[in-house]
Amino acid sequence: MTVSVRRATDADFDAVMRHDERGFGNSHTPGWVEGMRRLFDMDRFLLGEVDGELAGIAGSVPFPMGVPGGQVDVEGVTWVSVLPTHRRRGVLRALMHAQLRGFAESGVTVAALMASQSGIYGRFGYGAATECRDVRIECRAATFRPEVPDPGGVRMVEADEPGIREVQRRWAAATPAGVLRHDVVWDLFDADPPEIRGGGSILFRLLHADGYASYRMDHARRTLVVRDFFAVTDEAHVALWRVLLGNDLVEGVETAECPLGDPLPFLLTDPRQVRTTRLRDGVWARLLDPAAALAARRYAVDVDLVLDIHDPVLPGPTRVHLTGGPDGATCAPTTDQPDASLGSSALGALYLGGQRAAPLARARLIEASPQVVRHIDAAFPADRSPVHGTDF
Ligand SMILES: CC(C)(COP(=O)(O)OP(=O)(O)OC[C@H]1O[C@@H](n2cnc3c(N)ncnc32)[C@H](O)[C@@H]1OP(=O)(O)O)[C@@H](O)C(=O)NCCC(=O)NCCS
The missing domain is CATH 3.40.630.30 (Gcn5-related N-acetyltransferase (GNAT))
Structure with a gap:
């Protein structure tokens, strides 16, 4: 089955509404539809088509999100669904890959989502960052x-x-x-x-x-x-x-x-x-530009780490040197020896300060010495438990 992905236009709005009802098995009220018309920028929606028919959608809504010590502009991935008649044939994969490539090309630093099921998004580099x-x-x-x-x-x-x-x-x-x-x-x-x-x-x-x-x-x-x-x-x-x-x-x-x-x-x-x-898991975070994202937050103690980051979708690996502390941070590409090696999903899980590195390392999702794991766990956690406050 060949899936072609294209960007939606305003003319696709009604089809996207109908698709979402079919995908999630729910029904939208006129008030809700009018709200979505005001909220959505259809240019941020991708349509997956099979034989010219709409089979899946994936959208995003931009908003500022708090990170430890700061705030970043994120793309909140939302309205992701595939028709019940077209599931498990790669429609979601085609949409997710196209969306992530589009995010990277347009300079998005961080994407985030809330997952209906927790087994789906790790393979695309998202990590469960809050509970x-x-x-x-x-x-x-x-x-x-x-x-x-x-x-x-x-x-x-x-x-x-x-x-x-x-x-x-x-x-x-x-x-x-x-x-x-x-x-x-x-x-x-x-x-x-x-x-x-x-x-x-x-x-x-x-x-x-x-x-x-x-x-x-x-x-x-x-x-x-x-x-x-x-x-x-x-x-x-x-x-x-x-x-x-x-x-x-x-x-x-x-x-x-x-x-x-x-x-x-x-x-x-x-x-x-x-x-x-x-x-339950709350926000799943996904760093598109790890250097910019890691520099945008602050750390509980002085931090000095070289991270090798393996991205399951975008070209890589990326090796970055992070230095910083409570007053700010810098992070830039490097060729120095890495202190830790981890996938995008593990990095996303750590990013908002709500997960600890030790269990991820014990689950082999981070490769690092116990000393480095302790260093990450001293620096990354946030003073306040992360919580989103508004579903998206
Ligand atoms: C979840 C959903 C979008 C998946 O779409 P799909 O087109 O069937 O997914 P794909 O065939 O592209 O699968 C891609 C990969 O994800 C896996 N996957 C798909 N749905 C999954 C699920 N519910 N749980 C765990 N893994 C899942 C597939 O096995 C495949 O794995 P692989 O990379 O190892 O081959 C679709 O089932 C759906 O619309 N569900 C109802 C609405 C919903 O829950 N949307 C998500 C909102 S956050």
Whole structure:
């Protein structure tokens, strides 16, 4: 079967919408379609055709994403699907290879995606860089430690409060993997049509000078479901959680916005009350230009490493010399002897500071001495657990 790949034009928009419904087995509302029309640049969509018929699509949406100590412009790969009638015949492979070549040619530094299934994207050089967990907290058993402050300062606001998007901007710049939410996505959430409420109430919004949270009440389950949680400071974090957990009308609070390493369990007398109900991979990162990407972030301690990077799709290998520390970094091609050898997928996994090198080395995904692995693990982790905050 021959797959030909071409770039979409605006004239393909309706076909892409229909394809996505068929690929994922879902249905789009008119409001959603109009939102996508505003959000998507069709030039960023590739179409895989078989015998002249559309068989698969792969798109991307650009946005700034936080990295440890900085922010980079990433291409967020999205709307990837192949028709149920054309699967396992290489359509995705043709699309992914063409997309990665296109990214490299147009100077993209980092691509990122969220995977419906975790076995797909490693072969294309993406690495699972963050872990997300859903948690449930039983309100009556969740007591704050007596010395935890109660800073207050939280107001209930409406969607048009200008401070909401400003707080999200600051949060995204300060949080590794934090996605700067596009205005179109805000508008779609703010419209809050009944079909996205999952049986819950309308959305309620809490704003603090340095934080924002939104939630619904699911009265049938006596549960408060957190939709957004963006705390720029620790004070905002505790202030918002005190309001969420203090709601009298529910038995439990649920959120998918509690990264591993979040301080919440340690604010409570009984940390086990923050019960993980699901753990999954979050953002998959893929460095197109490793030297530029590694120089764009900062490191917890001084770092000096020569890395051999093996790319499964793009020509290589790439050997780079990374030097830097907490105040900045430089990274450039070199012919020096490498300290570590790793694939693009392992490098992507390490990039946002949420994974450690030691288990990757034990799984033979990084070849390096124990001393070098310890050096990577001292330098790469982020102060804050990476979390994206907006699906893409
Ligand atoms: C996932 C999907 C895009 C794969 O498309 P496809 O055209 O069947 O994939 P290909 O035939 O090009 O396969 C390429 C490689 O990926 C592997 N692969 C494909 N789907 C896979 C899956 N679900 N899990 C693990 N590996 C998978 C293939 O075995 C092949 O491996 P190889 O390189 O070792 O030969 C397609 O099944 C689909 O549209 N699924 C529903 C929507 C979806 O989940 N999209 C992904 C959103 S993140």
